[in-house]
Amino acid sequence: xxxxxxELSRLLTHAAHAYYVLDAPVMEDPVYDRLYRELLExxxxxxxxxxxxxxxxxxxxxxxxxxRSVEHRIGLLSLDxxxxxxxxxxxxxxxxxxxDRTPAAGExxxxxxxxxxxxxxxxxxxxxxxxxxxxxAATRGDGERGEEITANVRTxxxxxxxxxxxxxxxxxxxxxxxxxxxxxxxxxxxxxQGRGEPAFANPRNACAGTLRQLDPQVVADRRLDFFAxxxxxxxxxxxxxxxxxxxASQWESLAWLRAAGFKVNPNAELLDDLAAVxxxxxxxxxxxxxxxxxxxxVVVKLDDLRLQADAGFTQKAPRWAIALKYAAExxxxxxxxxxxxxxxxxxxxxxxxxxxxxxxGTSVSRATLHNADRLAELNLHAGDTIVVRKAGEIIPxxxxxxxxxxxxxxxxxxxxxxxxxCGSELVREAGEAATRxxxxxxxxxxRGALRHWVSKGALDVDGAGSKLIEQLVDRGLVRSIADLYxxxxxxxxxxxxxxxxxxxxxxxxxxxxxxxxxxRQLYGLGIHHVGEVNAKALARAFPGAAELAAAAAxxxxxxTAVFGIGDEIAQSLQQWFATxxxxxxLRQLEREGFSLAAGAAERAAGQGxxxxxxxxxxxxxxxxxxxxTGTLPSLSRRQAQDLIEAAGGKVTASVSKKTSYVVAGAExxxxxxxxxxxxxxxxxxxxxxxxxxxxxxxxx
Numbered sequence: 300x301x302x303x304x305x306e307l308s309r310l311l312t313h314a315a316h317a318y319y320v321l322d323a324p325v326m327e328d329p330v331y332d333r334l335y336r337e338l339l340e341x342x343x344x345x346x347x348x349x350x351x352x353x354x355x356x357x358x359x360x361x362x363x364x365x366x367r368s369v370e371h372r373i374g375l376l377s378l379d380x381x382x383x384x385x386x387x388x389x390x391x392x393x394x395x396x397x398x399d400r401t402p403a404a405g406e407x408x409x410x411x412x413x414x415x416x417x418x419x420x421x422x423x424x425x426x427x428x429x430x431x432x433x434x435x436a437a438t439r440g441d442g443e444r445g446e447e448i449t450a451n452v453r454t455x456x457x458x459x460x461x462x463x464x465x466x467x468x469x470x471x472x473x474x475x476x477x478x479x480x481x482x483x484x485x486x487x488x489x490x491x492q493g494r495g496e497p498a499f500a501n502p503r504n505a506c507a508g509t510l511r512q513l514d515p516q517v518v519a520d521r522r523l524d525f526f527a528x529x530x531x532x533x534x535x536x537x538x539x540x541x542x543x544x545x546x547a548s549q550w551e552s553l554a555w556l557r558a559a560g561f562k563v564n565p566n567a568e569l570l571d572d573l574a575a576v577x578x579x580x581x582x583x584x585x586x587x588x589x590x591x592x593x594x595x596x597v598v599v600k601l602d603d604l605r606l607q608a609d610a611g612f613t614q615k616a617p618r619w620a621i622a623l624k625y626a627a628e629x630x631x632x633x634x635x636x637x638x639x640x641x642x643x644x645x646x647x648x649x650x651x652x653x654x655x656x657x658x659x660g661t662s663v664s665r666a667t668l669h670n671a672d673r674l675a676e677l678n679l680h681a682g683d684t685i686v687v688r689k690a691g692e693i694i695p696x697x698x699x700x701x702x703x704x705x706x707x708x709x710x711x712x713x714x715x716x717x718x719x720x721c722g723s724e725l726v727r728e729a730g731e732a733a734t735r736x737x738x739x740x741x742x743x744x745x746r747g748a749l750r751h752w753v754s755k756g757a758l759d760v761d762g763a764g765s766k767l768i769e770q771l772v773d774r775g776l777v778r779s780i781a782d783l784y785x786x787x788x789x790x791x792x793x794x795x796x797x798x799x800x801x802x803x804x805x806x807x808x809x810x811x812x813x814x815x816x817x818x819r820q821l822y823g824l825g826i827h828h829v830g831e832v833n834a835k836a837l838a839r840a841f842p843g844a845a846e847l848a849a850a851a852a853x854x855x856x857x858x859t860a861v862f863g864i865g866d867e868i869a870q871s872l873q874q875w876f877a878t879x880x881x882x883x884x885l886r887q888l889e890r891e892g893f894s895l896a897a898g899a900a901e902r903a904a905g906q907g908x909x910x911x912x913x914x915x916x917x918x919x920x921x922x923x924x925x926x927x928t929g930t931l932p933s934l935s936r937r938q939a940q941d942l943i944e945a946a947g948g949k950v951t952a953s954v955s956k957k958t959s960y961v962v963a964g965a966e967x968x969x970x971x972x973x974x975x976x977x978x979x980x981x982x983x984x985x986x987x988x989x990x991x992x993x994x995x996x997x998x999x
Contacts, residue, residue, distance in 0.1 A: 300341060304348045307338040311354040315456055316463075316560055352432055352461035356453070366446035366511065370929065371425050372969045373472045373531045374952055375439045377615060378598065378622040384577050387599070390621045391573050394601065397610050397618055410572035412602040414549045415579040417566050418622050419526055420593035421478030422507050424452060426527075431467030433460050438510065442615075443936075443952065448510055452477075454519035457526075459560035466539030473561065474529035479506045480592045483522050501661055502593055524592075527561035528553070548602045569602065580623050587625075596624035612953055627688040629698060630656040634683045637668075637712045639719045643747025644827055645735040647725060649674050649714055651685065651697050658689050666695040670732045671714050678702070680709035718743075739880045745779070746772050748825050752780050756831050757823030758812040762805040770794050780823075781887035784809055816941055817843065817897040824884075827871040835944055836861050843896030844885055848876040919991070920948030923959035926974070929967030931984040939987065946991055954979060962987050 311334055314326040335354065342349045349356065381387045391408070395401045400409050425445060427435040436452035437445035452458055455477065462471065479487070479502040487505065488498040499505035509521045530552040538544055543558040544551070550569045557563050566583070570576050580597050587594045601607050601619035610619040632653040640648045649668040656663055666687055668674050677700050679685075684704040685697050717724055718736035720743035727734045736744065749768045753760035763783070771777040771794075776786070786809070791802035815823075818838035822831050829837070840861045841847040850857045851872040858869040875881050889895060925943050927936050927950060934942070939962060940950045954961060954973045961974035962982045974981055982990065 300345055301348055304338065304341050304345070304350075304353075307334055307341070308350065308353050310334060311338065312352075312461070315354060316459070356460070366448060368440070368444050369435065369437050369447045370444050370966065370968050371437065371440075371442075372427060372470070373425075373474075375423055375425055375442045375445070375474065376612060376617060376952065377442065378620055379613075379616045380596075381621050381623045382626075384580070387577065387580075387621065387623050388573065394610060394618060398606060408573065411606070412548075412550075412572075413570045413576055414553070414600045414602050415568050415570050415576055416528060416598045416600070417564055417583065417587070417590075417594045418596040418598050418624075419476040419478055419564065420503050420595050421476040421526075422503065422510060424475055424477050424510075424525070426452070426458065426473040426475070428462055428467070428471040428473070430469060431462045431464060433458070446511070450515045451510055451512060451518040452525075454515050455523045455525050457524050457562040461560075463558065463560040464539070465541045466537070468533050468536035470533055471559075472531035473527050473556065474531075475525055475527035475561070477506055477510060477523050477525050478502065478592055479509070479521065480524055482591055483524075487521055504661075525562060526564045527556045528563070528598075530556055546604065548604055549600045549607075550602055552604075570599075576623075584625055596622050598622050611955070615952075628658055629686050629688040630658055631684055631686050631701065632656045634679065634681070634685055637674075637679070639715065640667075641718060641720050641736055641741065641743030641747070643744060643751050643825055645737055645741065645744050646733045647714060647718065647736060651679070653685060653687065656687060658687065658695065663687060663689070663695045666697050668697060671727065671734055672732055674713060679712045680705055681712060682706040682709050720744075739878075740778070742772050745777070748780060749777065749783065751825045752783075752823045753812075754823075757819055758815050759819070760805075760812050761808045762801060763808070766796065767794065767805075779884055779887060781884060781891050784813075784891040813892045817895070818941070820893060820895055821847075824875075824881075826875045828868045829871065833864060833868060835941075836864060838897065839947065843894070845896070847872065851876045920946040923948045924957060925950050926952070926954050926958050926961045926970055928961060928970040929964035931962070931964040934984055934987075939984075942987075942991055960987075960990075 310326075317325040338353070339355050342353065342355055379390070381390055392401070394411075395409065398411075400411075402408055423439040425437045425439070426433065427437075433449070433453065435447060436449045436458075437447050439445055453460065481502060484499070484502040484505060492498055499508075505521070506523060509518055509523060512518050530546065532545065536545065543555045546552040546555045550567075553563050553567055568579055570579055576599050583594075583597060599621050601610065607617070607619040610617070612618060632655075634651055634653050636652045638650045638652055640650055642648065648670070651666050651668055653664060653666075668677070668679075677685075677697060679697075679700060682705070684701045686699050686701065687695060688698050689695055714725065714734055718738065718741060721736065721738050721741040723736055723738035723741065725734050726737050738744070746765075746768055749763075749772070750765060752758055753763040753768075760783075768777075771783075771786075776790070777783060786806070788799070788802040788806045791797050791805055792799045794802075797805075816838070818835045821838055821844070822829065822834035837847060837858070840857075841850060847858075851869070855869040855873060858864055858872060859866060885895060920943060925948055927939055931939060943950055948959075951958070954970050954977065956977055956979075958974070958977075958979045960980050960982050961970060962984070963971045963974075964984065971981065973979075
């Protein structure tokens with residue numbers, strides 16, 4: 300029986316690979332179905348013979364209760380974008396510079412072979428194989444950690460459950476794009492509409508939602524596809540006699556992936572130089588519309604893997620690759636009305652509302668017009684026909700107006716003189732593009748201020764969503780940030796969509812937020828021009844609101860002495876602290892238990908023992924670079940990063956010889972291995988805290 304089970308698995312796997320990957324069927328459907336049923340019956344009779352790579356195991360088990368977060372062995376960084384050949388050439392010049400190959404004046408650019416691949420509009424996946432078997436599949440997530448969706452990815456027929464290698468490596472990391480082809484997408488929507496269900500907006504969103512389905516059977520029914528495009532192998536792997544050789548280039552990596560059983564996009568090309576890249580890009584601009592799936596550009600990669608390693612990475616993207624995007628689609632539409640939005644700083648933004656048009660896979664009916672200057676530049680009139688596109692394939696924008704189609708007698712449009720939310724007179728200061736409502740009691744400003752205060756980068760209050768904030772403001776229950784901390788669970792539980800448990804959780808989250816570090820409190824105040832990075836710099840230099848307010852009023856030069864802080868921010872701080880309503884808010888927050896100052900641990904970490912320009916000690920971790928990996932016992936990754944940055948250190952995503960320390964916790968991945976191979980000192984959480992307290996290097 301074991302021999303027959305193995306033979307059936309081999310035959311069915313070969314047939315599935317030929318059908319789904321090679322698009323060259325070798326077996327009739329009835330024959331495949333008969334063999335599949337025979338294998339299924341044998342495995343049911345002899346369950347000890349079931350193997351994890353059996354064709355019957357692509358869909359199995361009960362729906363999951365949720366997805367756990369996992370750390371990628373190799374990070375999934377995003378690509379930088381270029382939107383013209385000029386930007387492509389600028390990227391190539393930067394690449395030559397980092398490789399020390401910039402030509403002398405008058406000499407031609409050196410030619411570096413590159414690979415051109417179509418940029419598939421799908422969802423990135425990380426596949427991990429252990430001894431040739433698919434062990435784990437995860438979403439991109441934030442590039443460092445993603446959600447494990449192995450059971451769902453096993454349903455994708457073009458993802459091999461076992462690598463077609465005689466001597467597979469101990470581990471293999473494969474990156475690629477999951478997608479729903481256009482024809483399959485149309486069939487899915489037809490089925491949904493036939494059942495009275497709403498249609499999906501576009502294939503990419505449908506694919507993303509499908510991958511996060513808790514029931515793998517639903518994923519299987521939607522027939523996703525997968526293209527592999529990146530490969531990572533252990534350094535010590537030696538191929539068997541029938542295995543593909545170890546790749547030395549991206550082009551050879553694609554060949555290796557094909558040989559191992561993956562589906563690789565057939566339209567990739569090896570390109571000799573930059574001119575060939577530009578020709579490849581130009582050729583595919585019209586041809587891409589004939590493809591059975593969506594693509595919005597091409598990805599250009601340096602071919603030589605050794606040169607890739609030499610080029611390295613920025614903090615968010617590889618230097619050796621770039622996504623060259625095609626121009627956004629444009630579509631005409633008729634303007635229906637001009638509305639206005641009021642932001643948390645009082646800025647009034649005009650918004651064009653128009654008849655819905657399909658753009659880049661979604662239906663679009665609104666686009667921001669930014670400010671009064673842009674409104675005047677467009678010379679927009681009531682009922683105009685406008686041309687709309689998606690900037691960067693994401694953000695809708697009005698490109699131009701077609702005045703020849705303007706209705707007779709149409710009136711020009713402009714911003715209203717009063718705030719649409721509170722009726723106060725709008726103000727536009729000299730030299731500023733923005734028009735503002737300056738009424739601090741304006742409901743729109745209050746809603747924006749509250750949303751900002753509870754956001755992830757600020758106080759990070761879980762459970763305080765936009766709908767809840769709207770209820771609190773509209774009912775007059777909250778008139779300032781401080782009022783949030785006066786809410787009780789009974790009152791919250793009486794609100795729409797809030798039960799007793801949710802209310803209790805929110806009250807607990809609000810109480811916990813009082814312990815957030817000073818720089819988050821400062822950022823949460825929403826002071827104009829003070830973003831997350833500036834807030835950290837200011838918090839290091841000024842350990843509390845009192846010190847910062849005094850400097851703003853009496854010695855603004857101490858503020859501008861902080862690295863990265865200019866006159867504009869100093870003036871904004873001066874205005875904010877001089878406003879009576881803001882002074883009252885600080886007093887209210889202090890009464891609710893906020894210190895509005897650095898705690899003892901932050902001060903020990905060097906978050907600012909004195910003002911900028913003082914003769915105090917320098918930040919203890921200044922000039923040192925850290926990499927975080929694994930799960931620390933008590934600190935979240937964000938907390939550890941905040942402590943390091945508060946002490947003047949820098950946190951990066953990848954390990955190199957320039958890394959000062961790697962901070963490793965439980966389930967540390969390849970970053971720990973690389974640190975050990977490079978001799979980079981490794982700290983645990985205790986060692987990191989000791990380093991922060993002592994302000995001097997700790998032993999590894």
